[in-house]
Amino acid sequence: MKSAVIVFPGSNCDREMIEALRLVSGCDPAIVWHRDAELPAGIDLIAIPGGFSYGDYLRAGAMAANSPVIRAVKDAADRGVMVLGVCNGFQVLTETGILPGALMRNAGIRYICRDVVLRVENSQSVFTAGYEAGEEITIPIAHHDGNYQADAETLDRLEGEGRVAFRYTGEVNGSARGIAGILNPQGNVLGMMPHPERAVEPAHGLTDGRRLFEGLIGALAQAA
Amino acid sequence: MKIRIFVTLKPGVLDPQGKAIHHALEGLGFAGVNDVRAGKLIELEVSESVTDAELDDMCRKLLANMVIENYRIERVAAPERAPA
Numbered sequence: 671m672k673s674a675v676i677v678f679p680g681s682n683c684d685r686e687m688i689e690a691l692r693l694v695s696g697c698d699p700a701i702v703w704h705r706d707a708e709l710p711a712g713i714d715l716i717a718i719p720g721g722f723s724y725g726d727y728l729r730a731g732a733m734a735a736n737s738p739v740i741r742a743v744k745d746a747a748d749r750g751v752m753v754l755g756v757c758n759g760f761q762v763l764t765e766t767g768i769l770p771g772a773l774m775r776n777a778g779i780r781y782i783c784r785d786v787v788l789r790v791e792n793s794q795s796v797f798t799a800g801y802e803a804g805e806e807i808t809i810p811i812a813h814h815d816g817n818y819q820a821d822a823e824t825l826d827r828l829e830g831e832g833r834v835a836f837r838y839t840g841e842v843n844g845s846a847r848g849i850a851g852i853l854n855p856q857g858n859v860l861g862m863m864p865h866p867e868r869a870v871e872p873a874h875g876l877t878d879g880r881r882l883f884e885g886l887i888g889a890l891a892q893a894a
Numbered sequence: 895m896k897i898r899i900f901v902t903l904k905p906g907v908l909d910p911q912g913k914a915i916h917h918a919l920e921g922l923g924f925a926g927v928n929d930v931r932a933g934k935l936i937e938l939e940v941s942e943s944v945t946d947a948e949l950d951d952m953c954r955k956l957l958a959n960m961v962i963e964n965y966r967i968e969r970v971a972a973p974e975r976a977p978a
């Protein structure tokens with residue numbers, strides 16, 4: 671599997687993402703700088719990591735959404751390449767319009783850094799193939815702007831089309847309908863606030879994130 | 895020419911920062927504040943050739959997130975100079 675991790679000034683979960691991909695796939699991901707206008711050829715998966723790209727200036731993800739590399743990511747997503755955006759990566763995907771809605775300041779104002787229990791709402795996507803539908807998993811979160819909001823019509827559409835991948839099982843950050851992660855209509859783009867790459871080996875204390883990568887890599891291998 | 899762009903949350907969008915400011919005002923003993931909404935003011939210095947349509951485009955593409963925010967553009971009149 672060929673993967674790439676995008677790095678912006680201010681990204682701070684890129685190392686974890688690179689290590690998680692290396693650990694699970696056995697291949698080294700390409701590391702792509704935000705100014706690069708092209709992605710390596712033949713890429714299967716693009717990961718946009720967490721952090722504070724461009725210092726979260728203007729809005730979280732707003733500057734990154736207009737960087738040269740994101741145009742290439744958009745084109746790749748349109749061609750069906752898998753795109754995984756975690757935390758700030760999710761914010762970037764909503765700011766570009768690749769995913770609907772917006773991530774606002776947490777309802778309780780505070781930055782939240784803790785483990786949360788998620789319910790896997792859809793196990794049919796390539797990203798959630800490693801889980802059972804309805805399964806509860808524990809994944810860490812670390813964010814200030816994770817309060818997912820969209821208009822009622824968009825929320826209904828996401829629910830109706832099975833595009834809510836993960837939902838918080840309790841109140842966390844004010845997100846509409848407890849949404850923690852969503853898919854695009856084609857199912858090749860997933861944005862989520864929780865950090866699966868921080869829960870891939872026993873030393874992390876949690877390993878539920880590992881199956882996201884295993885399921886994804888397995889699904890990609892099957893499709894190849 | 896100076897342009898002021900006011901970016902505000904759309905009505906109905908929950909504003910946690912506004913809520914916190916409201917609480918703080920109440921904590922200071924200011925009565926009669928019914929609601930607080932926090933927004934952003936962005937000032938641009940642009941040449942005369944920049945059109946309204948271009949300013950609009952800047953707001954839609956970057957300065958405001960149209961999913962949750964509205965914007966209002968204000969052209970600031972140059973201060974009147976005293977006759978020489």
